[in-house]
Amino acid sequence: MNCSNNLFSKILNNNIGRYLIPAAVCIIAIVFIIFGFIRGEAGIVLKKAVNICLECIGIG
Amino acid sequence: MAKAKNNNKVRLSVQAVWAAVTNSYVIGFIQGKIYKGSLKNLCVPGLNCYSCPGALGSCPIGALQSVLGSRGFKFAFYIVGFLMLVGAICGRFICGFLCPFGLIQDLLHKIPFPKKIKMFKGDKLLRILKYIILLVFVIILPMFFVDISGNGTPYFCKLICPAGTLEGGIPLVIMDKMLQSIIGFLYTWKLVILGIIIFLSIIIYRPFCKYICPLGAIYSIFNPISFYRYKVDKNACINCGKCSENCKMGIKPNINPNALECIRCGDCKKICPTGAITSGFKNKPSCKNKDVKHEKDKCGKL
Incomplete structure (x- = not known):
């Protein structure tokens, strides 16, 4: 377990892992955002957000 | 302080x-x-x-x-x-x-x-x-x-x-x-x-x-994989424990500076007497501790 933790730590902190891992996550995230936007998820968010959310304020 | x-x-x-x-x-x-x-x-x-x-x-x-x-x-x-x-x-x-x-x-x-x-x-x-x-x-x-x-x-x-x-x-x-x-x-x-x-x-x-x-x-x-991270220079750290004492989230920055609970408030960086804790998108070695020879060498190169 300790050995795997050290290995994970080494991967995260070497020059490649330091930037490659977050960069890969960012790319996947941007693809997700575009895909979600295209299939209309932003509309769902907007629809919920422009009306008073009765659950959020403790009524509904 | x-x-x-x-x-x-x-x-x-x-x-x-x-x-x-x-x-x-x-x-x-x-x-x-x-x-x-x-x-x-x-x-x-x-x-x-x-x-x-x-x-x-x-x-x-x-x-x-x-x-x-x-x-x-x-x-x-x-x-x-x-x-x-x-x-x-x-x-x-x-x-x-x-x-x-x-x-x-x-x-x-x-x-x-x-x-x-x-x-x-x-x-x-x-x-x-x-x-x-x-x-x-x-x-x-x-x-x-x-x-x-x-x-x-x-x-x-x-x-x-x-x-x-x-x-x-x-x-x-x-x-x-x-x-x-x-x-x-x-x-x-x-x-x-x-x-x-x-x-x-x-x-x-x-x-x-x-x-x-x-x-x-x-x-x-x-926290452990983000671009913005904390880093502890082990050569400059004197393990005084001030960062842990001062951390309101109860973590030990000198041991794990990118702990899941760290909210990046920066108190540990400011309290560190040797400037061993740094943060940023690109962690540069600290130049604050002029007594540590290793640090001097690093700072000289920058």
């Missing part, structure tokens, strides 16, 4: 400015209405109820539950992508600097109290609660406990979120007589939760962030 206080002032200013900017729909506070413009397509990075009269953007946790609970979609690419992007860039820096509910807790903790609690038995175990809340109330219940039309309920917002009560529930109910006529047990329940969080925030630093916040739980996963 003075530097740490100065750091806190800077952080409080950033938090206050950000909270003011993202809640700048002043008409909403005057008329008891909420902003209905297209900016609400976008999420703010911190926990900020979209039913706050001043809110210009959407709350990512509320938005996540809305999409997961909607009939048409069973995965929220748009929101998950947003959270991944923010998390991969700066992790829980958001909690420390850009969360309005974090700011409220910070201010509450400044209220004097006879005995402030930093650590207690069961603290570490209780911190797992926020991951359970994320899984159960934000993901599983809205996704699977749907009504007859196939739509889920934002259970976290409905049953737990004190930010919604404080930022949306209280101002809207005060200003809207129709809402006043329909409040019931749920409103009382949420006021009790808010009251408990407010009281606990006075004696414990950021109890909501430590034990309950599902947004903090999400960002915490990105």
Whole structure:
């Protein structure tokens, strides 16, 4: 377990892992955002957000 | 110590400015209405109820539950992508600097109290609660406990979120007589939760962030891998333990500077006598400790 933790730590902190891992996550995230936007998820968010959310304020 | 206080002032200013900017729909506070413009397509990075009269953007946790609970979609690419992007860039820096509910807790903790609690038995175990809340109330219940039309309920917002009560529930109910006529047990329940969080925030630093916040739980996963990270120069660190003593989130920055619980407040950096703790998108070695030969060499090369 300790050995795997050290290995994970080494991967995260070497020059490649330091930037490659977050960069890969960012790319996947941007693809997700575009895909979600295209299939209309932003509309769902907007629809919920422009009306008073009765659950959020403790009524509904 | 003075530097740490100065750091806190800077952080409080950033938090206050950000909270003011993202809640700048002043008409909403005057008329008891909420902003209905297209900016609400976008999420703010911190926990900020979209039913706050001043809110210009959407709350990512509320938005996540809305999409997961909607009939048409069973995965929220748009929101998950947003959270991944923010998390991969700066992790829980958001909690420390850009969360309005974090700011409220910070201010509450400044209220004097006879005995402030930093650590207690069961603290570490209780911190797992926020991951359970994320899984159960934000993901599983809205996704699977749907009504007859196939739509889920934002259970976290409905049953737990004190930010919604404080930022949306209280101002809207005060200003809207129709809402006043329909409040019931749920409103009382949420006021009790808010009251408990407010009281606990006075004696414990950021109890909501430590034990309950599902947004903090999400960002915490990105802390060890985000672009913005903390780094400890082991050659400069003298293991004095001042960083751990000073850390209000109860972590040990000299051992694990990118711990899941770190909200990037920066107190450890300011208190470190040798400047061994640095942060940024590109961790450069510290030049503060001129007594350490190794550090001198490094600094000379820069």
